[in-house]
Amino acid sequence: MLKPANHSATCLCGSVKVHVVTIDPNFTVCHCNECRQWGGGPLFMLKCGADVVFEGEECIKEYDSSDWATRGFCTNCGTHLFSRFKEPASYNIPVGLFPDVEGLEMSMQYFSDYRPSYYCFSTVSDEMTEAEIYEAFSVDEKMS
Numbered sequence: 001m002l003k004p005a006n007h008s009a010t011c012l013c014g015s016v017k018v019h020v021v022t023i024d025p026n027f028t029v030c031h032c033n034e035c036r037q038w039g040g041g042p043l044f045m046l047k048c049g050a051d052v053v054f055e056g057e058e059c060i061k062e063y064d065s066s067d068w069a070t071r072g073f074c075t076n077c078g079t080h081l082f083s084r085f086k087e088p089a090s091y092n093i094p095v096g097l098f099p100d101v102e103g104l105e106m107s108m109q110y111f112s113d114y115r116p117s118y119y120c121f122s123t124v125s126d127e128m129t130e131a132e133i134y135e136a137f138s139v140d141e142k143m144s
Contacts, residue, residue, distance in 0.1 A: 009097035011079035017055040018081060018097060020048040026107035027095050029125075031115040034065065039080060042109075042119070045092035046101075052082070052091045068137075 009018045024047040035043035054060060060081060062072045072081040083092045095104065105123075109115070112127035128136065 007098055007101060009093075011059075011074040011077050011081060011097075013074065013077035013079075015056045015059040015076045016074045016079070016081060018093065019053040019055070020091075020093065021051040023048055023098065023101055025101070025103045025105060027104055028092070028108045028110060029106060029121075030110040032111040032130075033114060035111075036114075036116075038071065039094075042115070043080075043083075044095040044106075045083060046095055046098065046104075048091045048093050050088070050090050052093070054081075 007020050007023055010016065027044055027046050030043045030045065056074075059075050060072050061075045062070045062084070065071045065083075068086055070084045070086070072084065073079060074081060079097075080094050081097070082094075084090070085092075095101075106121065106125045109121075109125055109127045110133060111130055113129040
């Protein structure tokens with residue numbers, strides 16, 4: 001049985017539906033090379049926790065992108081659906097999937113030392129460099 005979802009979204013073609021109970025209004029931005037390659041620019045993500053339900057799972061392909069996370073996308077239209085941390089299991093979902101969520105604020109920019117010179121944000125937020133991320137999360141592999 002599905003828990004009541006407070007927010008729902010779909011991929012571009014509608015094959016996959018995403019239902020989440022909570023969305024942290026403090027979204028993050030990642031500037032690492034992998035995120036920019038995946039989406040063509042910085043990746044804006046909402047922290048949605050582990051209480052996420054997907055309909056149309058047969059249309060979700062999950063790419064094992066690192067030792068600590070996977071990335072999911074729709075096999076029909078290619079919409080980026082999530083980045084999922086393996087331990088503890090939790091989902092980050094692109095901000096653009098939930099266009100009607102109000103009160104969002106950029107709270108953190110990851111891999112700020114990888115941010116290219118051709119864009120910047122006027123919003124002031126906390127930032128973490130690659131070294132700070134690996135130290136804080138005890139990640140041994142180089143991601144970018």
